[in-house]
Amino acid sequence: MLKPEKKLATQQIYQGRAVNIRVDTVVRADGSKTTREVVEHSDCVAVVVIDDHDNVLLVRQFRHPVGKSLLEIPAGGIDPGEEPVDSVRRELQEEIGYLPRRIDRLGGFYSIPGYGTEYLHCFLATDLVPGRLLAEDTDDIELVRASLDEIPRLIASGEICDAKSIAALLIFISTRRNWQ
Helix, strand or coil: CCCCCEEEEEEEEEECCCCEEEEEEEECCCCCEEEEEEEECCCEEEEEEECCCCEEEEEEEEEHHHCEEEEECCEEECCCCCCHHHHHHHHHHHHCCEEEEEEEEEEEEECCCCCECCEEEEEEEEEEEECCCCCCCHHHEEEEEEEHHHHHHHHHCCCCCCHHHHHHHHHHHHHHHHHC
């Protein structure tokens, strides 16, 4: 088993609305000292949404850091004190205007463990009930339906190119028989 690094000191570098950045001074297993830059981000949910016709509901939205629109699964931050499953309900109302009657946990993963703290809780949402969009900025989100059979092609072609969407969709596809 690998020996964990020991944190000696922490310096907060930046505090923002979405992220905080700190620099930790650590002692490595060999006794040497070094620094680790850490992006602190709250945990999030990433949701594979399947409608009654085996379509995956995706969202297309512009992502400023990469300078283009991406095709993704619905996702978002977990508010302080909020349970992940409640965040799923809120995010789906905000992004696609549906409420799921059934929510199943698919798993989870750290999105950027080399330098960040964000953990993504992955869920499957089914048995959808139309609702109204609750967010004010929904004009910037396009709802896209893709058949479940199209998903591997969309991933392989790079049309779906963000890690959370690829990971959650592949988890679902590989365990699909468990959810039918």
